[in-house]
Structures are given as structure tokens and as C-alpha cells.
Amino acid sequence: MRCNPHTDQVQYRSMKSLMEEFARRTQALLSEPGILERRPAWPVVKAGAISLAPFADSVVTELKPDHALIFILALANVGSKRDLLLKALFKRMLTIVPSDDFVRLLSKLSQAELKDNLLPYIYETGNRGAIACYLAAKLQVYLAPEAFQYFLNARIWHQTDLMNLCLLVKPEESKALCAHIESVIPMVEHPHIKEGYTEFRNILFNHLACEPVHPEVDETQTEKSPVSPAQLLASKPTPLHEPSTKHEKPVDKTSEPNKIPIARQPEPEKVAAKDNRPAASDSQAQTKASRSLNISLQESQTKLIIPLGVIGLLFTGCLFYFSWYYSDPLAMPNTPPKNARAPQQWIDSVSMRPVTAKFLSADKDYRMGELFLTRDKFAEALKLFEDALTIDPDHLQALMRSGYCRLKLGDNKAAAEIFRRVLKKNSGIDSVNLYLARISMTENNLEAAEQHYRAEYALRNDLPVGLELANFLAKTGNQNDAMELIAALQEKNPGKMLVLSTEAETKPEQGGEQP
Numbered sequence: 001m002r003c004n005p006h007t008d009q010v011q012y013r014s015m016k017s018l019m020e021e022f023a024r025r026t027q028a029l030l031s032e033p034g035i036l037e038r039r040p041a042w043p044v045v046k047a048g049a050i051s052l053a054p055f056a057d058s059v060v061t062e063l064k065p066d067h068a069l070i071f072i073l074a075l076a077n078v079g080s081k082r083d084l085l086l087k088a089l090f091k092r093m094l095t096i097v098p099s100d101d102f103v104r105l106l107s108k109l110s111q112a113e114l115k116d117n118l119l120p121y122i123y124e125t126g127n128r129g130a131i132a133c134y135l136a137a138k139l140q141v142y143l144a145p146e147a148f149q150y151f152l153n154a155r156i157w158h159q160t161d162l163m164n165l166c167l168l169v170k171p172e173e174s175k176a177l178c179a180h181i182e183s184v185i186p187m188v189e190h191p192h193i194k195e196g197y198t199e200f201r202n203i204l205f206n207h208l209a210c211e212p213v214h215p216e217v218d219e220t221q222t223e224k225s226p227v228s229p230a231q232l233l234a235s236k237p238t239p240l241h242e243p244s245t246k247h248e249k250p251v252d253k254t255s256e257p258n259k260i261p262i263a264r265q266p267e268p269e270k271v272a273a274k275d276n277r278p279a280a281s282d283s284q285a286q287t288k289a290s291r292s293l294n295i296s297l298q299e300s301q302t303k304l305i306i307p308l309g310v311i312g313l314l315f316t317g318c319l320f321y322f323s324w325y326y327s328d329p330l331a332m333p334n335t336p337p338k339n340a341r342a343p344q345q346w347i348d349s350v351s352m353r354p355v356t357a358k359f360l361s362a363d364k365d366y367r368m369g370e371l372f373l374t375r376d377k378f379a380e381a382l383k384l385f386e387d388a389l390t391i392d393p394d395h396l397q398a399l400m401r402s403g404y405c406r407l408k409l410g411d412n413k414a415a416a417e418i419f420r421r422v423l424k425k426n427s428g429i430d431s432v433n434l435y436l437a438r439i440s441m442t443e444n445n446l447e448a449a450e451q452h453y454r455a456e457y458a459l460r461n462d463l464p465v466g467l468e469l470a471n472f473l474a475k476t477g478n479q480n481d482a483m484e485l486i487a488a489l490q491e492k493n494p495g496k497m498l499v500l501s502t503e504a505e506t507k508p509e510q511g512g513e514q515p
Contacts, residue, residue: 015055022048026067049074065093086117094128123154130215137167137212145177157196166209171464178205203374362392378408412439474500
């Protein structure tokens with residue numbers, strides 16, 4: 001059965017027009033506020049996705065990643081076809097770190113879909129493995145404890161990837177996993193994998209991974225988006241070389257450009273045969289050789305004229321540019337003011353601060369300090385965090401980490417002062433109130449400890465903080481409040497058996513001890 005090229009082109013143009021219309025409507029949908037499924041443009045986008053269902057493979061590979069993901073969500077179909085589309089989308093977009101808007105769209109997927117289609121890429125080295133681990137931590141995908149041994153044996157892990165991998169552990173399972181990893185480490189033979197086990201255990205045991213860390217993407221490994229057969233059909237082939245004249249001689253591809261051709265040396269057998277010729281033939285051969293050499297010199301000179309002209313134009317343009325760049329800024333009416341706002345693409349996505357040379361220098365010391373924390377070297381980490389604050393006093397993460405190091409080194413007074421400074425700058429940072437509550441307990445300041453415990457639980461509302469608050473209330477004699485909190489936590493976690501610690505029931509008077 002023969003294919004009709006005209007029919008294929010008509011179908012491609014129809015598909016392309018549908019895709020352009022779908023992209024336009026999807027962009028309008030993304031600009032609207034509110035829940036995705038309740039936005040005014042959602043029914044129209046859903047209808048467009050149904051019309052593009054026969055071309056689903058091309059849509060996922062040709063549209064922008066956020067538009068392609070909305071197409072998959074709008075189809076609302078389940079099964080193997082949806083998994084194939086998600087796998088193709090992840091394979092395409094896991095070469096660069098996605099935006100926060102795209103991560104929010106990924107949260108629409110179920111945990112089962114993320115585990116089946118995203119987590120397999122964690123095994124890969126390079127950008128895909130690092131970004132897949134970051135997205136799993138960002139989307140709070142939790143794994144069974146036995147799964148981490150497979151991931152740690154799969155490849156050599158980077159420090160930032162290990163911190164993101166720790167966020168895939170359920171908080172209540174961290175202690176058991178640390179004990180299991182500690183028993184497995186002596187049996188690991190590969191030294192680099194063994195080091196990864198040790199660092200993963202240190203990060204998990206010391207609760208150093210509080211939030212997902214941006215992976216270090218290697219730009220040399222980024223891949224271009226694949227070209228579909230329809231794009232190849234629509235694109236016109238571009239000739240590599242178009243001769244300027246009909247009688248242009250073919251160029252020897254083995255010779256280097258802009259070089260004068262050199263006459264080849266004759267082989268020894270031919271030289272010996274030419275020695276028996278008369279003198280007249282030798283003179284004719286020399287004349288022909290000199291003519292060919294002159295012709296080649298003239299051709300090479302004409303070929304050199306164009307590159308020299310281009311170089312001259314570039315040199316002149318550079319002179320004009322530098323004369324404008326180093327001119328008096330007061331004489332330039334269109335010069336932007338010095339206090340102009342940084343463009344949106346130069347805003348750090350974590351701290352939402354402009355990326356400047358000072359910010360990058362301080363952030364480098366901060367990241368190095370995080371690496372020392374994974375090895376329990378708190379004094380060395382504190383020095384790096386303080387160096388970062390010397391460069392950039394507004395680096396909030398470095399300030400918080402310096403307080404954590406002071407706390408680990410036993411300087412509770414300095415740590416408490418630092419944590420209070422952090423709360424004045426930003427009261428919504430995790431763990432700061434928890435550290436202040438523990439410090440207040442060591443000082444037997446139960447009122448302040450309860451205040452900080454409740455502030456931390458209101459901020460995070462998770463199980464470990466709730467259990468610690470309930471045990472604190474039981475220790476301080478508030479048994480009714482403790483039991484009410486345990487009941488509320490039990491309702492939120494029906495699969496767990498939650499009880500107060502025996503120490504809280506038998507020794508309520510020891511309120512200053514750390515739980």
C-alpha cells in the first residue's frame with residue numbers, strides 16, 4: 001500500500017494547527033489564578049486535548065514541557081498509554097532543573113505515577129539522576145527502607161543528591177534505616193559506594209537535609225529536544241555548499257581552508273623514469289609546473305580576500321562597541337540607572353534574591369559548610385558559615401546553620417541569639433522554633449519551650465514534631481492536652497499506633513531534659 005505524500009502533509013498541517021491552538025489556550029490557562037481544574041479555560045483546554053489524542057506521541061515531544069504535562073493531565077486516561085507518555089516527558093525534561101511552576105503541575109500526578117515513571121531515572125548518572133532525585137524530594141515521594149540500598153548501590157552519588165535522597169525517607173523510619181545502613185557499610189567493597197553509604201547515614205542521622213537542594217547540573221550533558229518525523233518532513237534540507245558559478249572547480253575536501261596548495265612530490269620510481277627524458281621535455285615540465293603554481297597562487301589570493309574583508313568589518317565593529325562602552329555614561333541618555341532592578345531570570349529560586357557576585361561568593365562558602373556538616377565537622381562548618389555571613393550578612397540559610405553548629409558545639413546561648421535573629425528575618429523557616437524549644441528546656445524555661453513547640457507544630461504540622469510536643473505536655477503535667485494531641489495525630493495517621501513515652505508518664509517533673 002503506497003503512502004500519499006499529499007495526504008501526509010495535510011494531516012501534518014492539521015495537527016500543527018491544532019497544537020498551536022492548544023498551546024495558545026494552555027498559556028492562557030497558566031496565566032489564570034486558582035485551582036487548575038476550576039479555572040475558566042480548563043474545559044476548553046480539556047476539549048483541545050481530546051482532539052489531539054490521536055497525535056499524543058507528537059504532542060509530548062514537540063510542545064513545551066509544561067504544555068505537554070497539561071495535555072497529559074487533561075486527557076485523564078489511565079493505563080499503559082499514560083505511563084508511556086509520562087516516561088517520554090520525563091526523559092525529555094530531566095536534562096535541566098524545572099521551574100517551580102512546573103513542579104506544582106507535577107504535584108497533580110499521583111504518588112504511584114511518580115514512583116513508576118520518575119523514580120527509575122534516579123538510577124542514572126549525570127543530570128537525569130540528579131534532577132529526578134531533586135524532583136522526588138520536592139514532591140515528597142516517600143520510599144520503603146529497603147529501596148535505599150538499591151539506589152545507593154546503583155551509582156556514585158554527589159553530596160547534593162544524597163541530601164535530596166534523605167528527604168525520601170519517612171521521618172519515623174529514619175532511625176531504623178540508619179541502623180540498617182550502619183550494619184551494611186562493612187560489607188560494601190567498592191570504596192566510593194561505601195563512602196556514599198557513610199555520608200548518607202550521617203546526613204540522615206543528623207537531620208541535615210531540611211529542604212531539597214538544587215542539583216549541580218552539567219551543561220555539557222544537556223540534550224536537545226528530539227526532532228519528530230513530522231518536523232523532519234516539514235523542514236527543507238539546507239545544502240552544505242552552493243557553488244557561485246557553474247564552472248567552479250571542485251574543492252579538495254582533504255585540504256585545509258585558506259591554505260596555498262603545495263605541489264605534490266613525485267614518487268621515486270617516476271623520478272627515475274623522468275631522468276632518461278631529454279632536456280627539452282624537462283624544461284616544458286618546469287614551465288607547466290610554474291604555470292600551475294601561479295594559477296594556484298592567484299586562486300588562493302582571491303579566496304583570502306573575502307576572509308580578510310570579514311575580519312576588517314569585525315575589527316571596525318569592535319572599535320565602535322568599545323568606544324561606546326567606555327564612553328562617558330552621563331552623555332548616554334539611554335544608559336540604565338545603577339539601581340535598576342535585576343531581570344527576572346537572575347533571581348535565585350530558593351532565596352528569591354538577585355544573583356550577584358557577592359551572593360555567589362557567599363553561597364559557595366555556605367554550600368561547602370553543608371558538606372562539612374555531613375561529616376559532623378561542626379567547627380569547620382561554622383567557620384565557613386561565618387565566612388559566608390561576612391560576605392553577605394543577609395544569607396539566611398548560612399545564619400541558621402551557624403546557629404545549628406553553635407548548638408551542636410554546646411554554645412546554647414549564642415545559638416539561641418542566632419535563632420531569634422533568624423525568626424525576626426523570617427518566621428516561617430522550619431526547625432528554628434524546635435531548636436529554641438529544646439534550648440529552653442535545658443534552661444528549664446517551660447513557658448518559652450511550650451510556645452516554641454506550638455509555633456513549630458503550627459508551621460510544620462507533621463508527626464515527629466507533634467509527638468515531641470505531646471511528650472513535652474505530658475512531662476509538664478498537661479496530660480489532657482497531651483492526650484488530645486495524640487488523638488488528633490492518631491486520626492491523621494490511622495496506620496500507626498501512637499502512645500506517649502514511658503518517661504513522660506512516670507517522670508513529669510523532669511521538664512528540662514531533652515526528649
